[in-house]
Structure formats: structure tokens, C-alpha cells
Amino acid sequence: MRLEPAARRLRAPALTALVDVVFILLFFFMLAARPAPPRALELRVDVAGAGVVAAMPQALILAGARIAYRGQRLSPSELAVQLRAERAAAVRLHADPQAQLQDLVSAFDALRAAGIAAQLSAAAP
Amino acid sequence: MRLPSSGRRAPVPAEMLPILNVVLLLLGFFLMLAQPGTALRSAELPRSRSAAPAAAGSVLLRLHADGTLEADGRVLPQTELAAWLRASAATELQLQAPPAVPAQRVLALLAVLRGAGAQRVQLLVSAEAPP
Numbered sequence: 001m002r003l004e005p006a007a008r009r010l011r012a013p014a015l016t017a018l019v020d021v022v023f024i025l026l027f028f029f030m031l032a033a034r035p036a037p038p039r040a041l042e043l044r045v046d047v048a049g050a051g052v053v054a055a056m057p058q059a060l061i062l063a064g065a066r067i068a069y070r071g072q073r074l075s076p077s078e079l080a081v082q083l084r085a086e087r088a089a090a091v092r093l094h095a096d097p098q099a100q101l102q103d104l105v106s107a108f109d110a111l112r113a114a115g116i117a118a119q120l121s122a123a124a125p
Numbered sequence: 126m127r128l129p130s131s132g133r134r135a136p137v138p139a140e141m142l143p144i145l146n147v148v149l150l151l152l153g154f155f156l157m158l159a160q161p162g163t164a165l166r167s168a169e170l171p172r173s174r175s176a177a178p179a180a181a182g183s184v185l186l187r188l189h190a191d192g193t194l195e196a197d198g199r200v201l202p203q204t205e206l207a208a209w210l211r212a213s214a215a216t217e218l219q220l221q222a223p224p225a226v227p228a229q230r231v232l233a234l235l236a237v238l239r240g241a242g243a244q245r246v247q248l249l250v251s252a253e254a255p256p
Binding site: 014016017019020023024026027030031036037038039040041042043045061094095096097098099100101102103104105108109112113120121122 | 140143144146147150151153154157171172173174175176177178179180219220222223224225226227228229231232233235236239245246247248249250251252
């Protein structure tokens with residue numbers, strides 16, 4: 001007598017258990033990943049003339065990352081080049097009403113990269 | 126004579142256990158997302174190439190896009206900012222503001238803080254790779 005091999009029963013994969021494992025993995029990697037520490041810029045603003053140097057050049061930050069300086073409209077890096085040519089070690093920055101915070105930060109970055117200190121002023125130029 | 130049962134209990138609804146597991150994992154997942162430390166979203170911060178790691182332990186000020194100011198978790202009118210700072214005796218602050226907020230508003234805020242005794246104010250930014 002020939003015996004037929006028993007037919008294998010196909011079991012549907014347990015989807016819930018699979019989702020379970022996926023969530024455990026997700027949880028593990030989210031816990032293992034350390035969030036990047038926050039970064040910050042230290043901003044100094046002058047108040048009522050305290051620490052203000054009269055001879056310090058002044059520039060006005062405009063919208064669109066442009067800067068008005070001595071009648072010219074410059075990019076932050078062009079301003080840095082100009083100030084270095086004038087051997088200025090610091091500049092006082094004012095902000096136009098249309099200028100955004102990102103414009104201020106971009107100017108701050110370019111000046112710092114050129115080694116020029118930026119003194120912020122809340123007063124009108 | 127009745128023989129004692131072989132220890133078999135009533136069938137446990139085993140298919141419920143993975144479902145419960147998933148539900149608990151989802152709960153833990155959302156609890157982890159709701160941690161206060163994750164409130165800082167880099168998309169809401171200006172981008173900077175020259176930022177340094179932020180100092181720990183500073184008091185957080187949040188300036189929202191609509192102009193409202195939140196100090197240490199509660200909404201604060203601009204007129205009460207100086208009084209609040211003097212009362213809190215905080216000298217180190219961190220300012221979180223969206224990149225599209227007017228720069229003049231931020232400068233005015235910094236001037237008020239400096240005038241009220243803040244010695245160090247850091248603007249929170251998201252790091253951008255140098256060119």
C-alpha cells in the first residue's frame with residue numbers, strides 16, 4: 001500500500017504579531033537615537049548707548065538677506081569683504097521693518113565667519 | 126470514578142495577546158512623542174552656520190509667529206516681560222522664534238531683556254552645514 005504524504009496545511013501568517021515586532025523595532029530605534037542637542041547663537045544688543053562705540057560702522061539689514069551699507073545694497077558676504085577692507089573689527093546692525101529674523105541670522109553668520117563682531121541695535125539707524 | 130483533569134485549563138484567547146501588545150506599544154510610542162523635549166522643531170527655527178551648542182539650564186522664551194510671547198510655559202504680554210524677568214531672577218535665557226518673524230521685533234525683545242537684567246540671551250537655531 002502506498003501512503004500519500006500528508007498535505008501540509010498552509011497557515012496564514014499572524015499579521016498582528018508581525019506588526020508587534022515592527023513596532024518594537026521602531027520603538028527601539030527611536031529610543032536608541034539620541035536627538036541632536038539644540039544649537040544657539042549668542043546675540044548681544046546694545047541698550048541706551050551702553051557699550052556703544054561712536055566710530056563703529058553701521059549697517060541696516062533689509063529683507064531678502066540684503067544689507068544697506070554706505071549707500072550700497074550688499075549681500076552679507078559682500079559686507080564682510082567690505083568691512084575687512086576697511087579694517088573694521090565690529091559693526092552695528094540695525095533691522096529694517098521688513099527684514100526677517102533669518103536675514104539677521106544670515107548676516108550674523110557671514111560676519112562671524114569673517115571675524116567681524118556684530119553688535120545689534122534695537123534703535124533706528 | 127472521575128479522574129482528575131490533566132491540568133488543561135479553558136483555552137486562553139491567545140489571539141488577543143498580540144493585539145493588546147500592539148495597543149500598549151502604540152500607547153508607549155505616543156507617550157514618548159509627547160515628551161516636552163521634543164517641542165523644539167528645527168523647521169520652526171532660523172538656520173545658522175555658526176551656531177554653538179545651546180547652554181543647558183536656561184529659561185526658555187518662545188516668540189510665536191502671531192507675536193505672542195510665551196515665557197517659561199505661560200503666555201506673557203510684552204509689557205510684563207521686564208517685571209517677569211526681574212521676579213524670576215533669571216539671567217540666562219534662550220529665545221525660540223520662527224525665522225519669518227520681523228527682526229525688529231526680536232531686537233526690541235532682546236533690548237527689553239537686556240535692560241531688565243538678562244546677561245546672556247541665546248537664540249535657538251537649527252544647524253546648517255557650512256558651505
